[in-house]
Amino acid sequence: ANDVAARVTELHETLHKYNYQYYVLDDPSVPDSEYDQLFQELKNIESEHPEFISPDSPTQRVGDKPLAAFTTVTHEMPMLSLDNVFDETEFRAFDQRIKKLLGLTEQDTVEFACEPKLDGIAVSLLYEDGLLVRGATRGDGSQGEDITLNVRTIPSIPLKLTGDGYPKRLEVRGEVYMPKKGFHRLNETAKAAGEKAFVNPRNAAAGSLRQLDPKLTAKRPLEFCCYSAGIVEGGALPESHYAVLNQFKAWGFLTNKEMACVQGIDACLEYYKGLEAKRDHLAYEIDGIVFKVNRFDLQKRLGFVSRAPRWAVAHKFPAQEKITV
Numbered sequence: 001a002n003d004v005a006a007r008v009t010e011l012h013e014t015l016h017k018y019n020y021q022y023y024v025l026d027d028p029s030v031p032d033s034e035y036d037q038l039f040q041e042l043k044n045i046e047s048e049h050p051e052f053i054s055p056d057s058p059t060q061r062v063g064d065k066p067l068a069a070f071t072t073v074t075h076e077m078p079m080l081s082l083d084n085v086f087d088e089t090e091f092r093a094f095d096q097r098i099k100k101l102l103g104l105t106e107q108d109t110v111e112f113a114c115e116p117k118l119d120g121i122a123v124s125l126l127y128e129d130g131l132l133v134r135g136a137t138r139g140d141g142s143q144g145e146d147i148t149l150n151v152r153t154i155p156s157i158p159l160k161l162t163g164d165g166y167p168k169r170l171e172v173r174g175e176v177y178m179p180k181k182g183f184h185r186l187n188e189t190a191k192a193a194g195e196k197a198f199v200n201p202r203n204a205a206a207g208s209l210r211q212l213d214p215k216l217t218a219k220r221p222l223e224f225c226c227y228s229a230g231i232v233e234g235g236a237l238p239e240s241h242y243a244v245l246n247q248f249k250a251w252g253f254l255t256n257k258e259m260a261c262v263q264g265i266d267a268c269l270e271y272y273k274g275l276e277a278k279r280d281h282l283a284y285e286i287d288g289i290v291f292k293v294n295r296f297d298l299q300k301r302l303g304f305v306s307r308a309p310r311w312a313v314a315h316k317f318p319a320q321e322k323i324t325v
């Protein structure tokens with residue numbers, strides 16, 4: 001039996017590696033057929049030897065029975081909302097306020113982390129000893145719904161963290177979204193089946209996460225992109241936001257390949273204009289750019305006003321005329 005155990009371990013490690021290459025690096029080293037062959041081999045071993053089934057096995061993503069209802073999760077750390085700015089004047093005022101509060105001069109520049117604001121659903125993922133133990137929606141920021149069974153079906157959400165050095169308890173926050181291609185394919189299928197179409201990818205992602213039956217969620221083309229940490233216990237993270245995102249990528253999470261770290265508000269405006277120009281060609285819908293003061297020590301000095309941090313804003317794009325599908 002220990003050669004079965006050895007083979008199971010080897011299959012876990014190999015499939016985990018291939019998933020990472022495919023979903024996080026977007027650079028598979030083997031054809032889908034080879035992945036599928038190993039996946040089927042693991043499924044066969046598990047059906048003959050159920051004692052070898054573990055929660056982090058790639059075969060355990062789709063739960064079999066629907067929930068009667070979602071239970072409520074109280075976030076140990078509230079999931080914050082961001083202040084919006086809508087134009088360059090407001091954006092520059094944001095930068096001025098920060099420099100004033102930090103005692104910086106006109107000539108000084110603050111380093112900002114820049115990320116597209118994906119138009120999806122904010123989700124919290126809790127990992128204990130590297131294993132995914134809970135997924136929850138943001139809800140009202142203090143309480144959300146437990147959607148663990150549904151987030152497990154999303155291939156770009158790791159069931160087990162990659163590599164090592166992660167904290168004992170780590171909460172990873174990010175956006176669950178539906179890429180445009182998957183959205184249009186889903187609506188074609190819905191229309192062909194005489195079902196209602198979704199108005200936009202954000203609603204489609206929300207509707208897919210709110211399914212009580214994880215088998216339905218598993219059929220929806222959802223992705224997860226991380227954007228911050230929540231709880232960190234029994235370990236430490238890097239000292240800046242951008243470094244944390246790169247660390248999350250090493251631990252198995254998808255990060256947005258447009259993300260950048262720039263010096264000063266003028267560079268932020270260049271980044272904003274650059275991304276606005278290519279917004280229609282992106283594989284996913286975005287409704288602005290999130291700019292964060294990159295260094296955590298400066299974030300701490302700036303703090304929050306009520307629930308929104310002083311150190312970050314979402315700089316929104318002008319609303320687009322919605323095409324009716």
Ligand SMILES: Cc1ccc(Cn2cc(C(N)=O)ccc2=O)c(C)c1
Binds near residue numbers: 029032033155
């Ligand atoms: C049959 C089949 C198997 C796998 C996949 C997608 N895919 C590929 C890999 C890979 N190439 O490393 C890894 C994970 C994964 O999910 C598709 C689309 C179809």
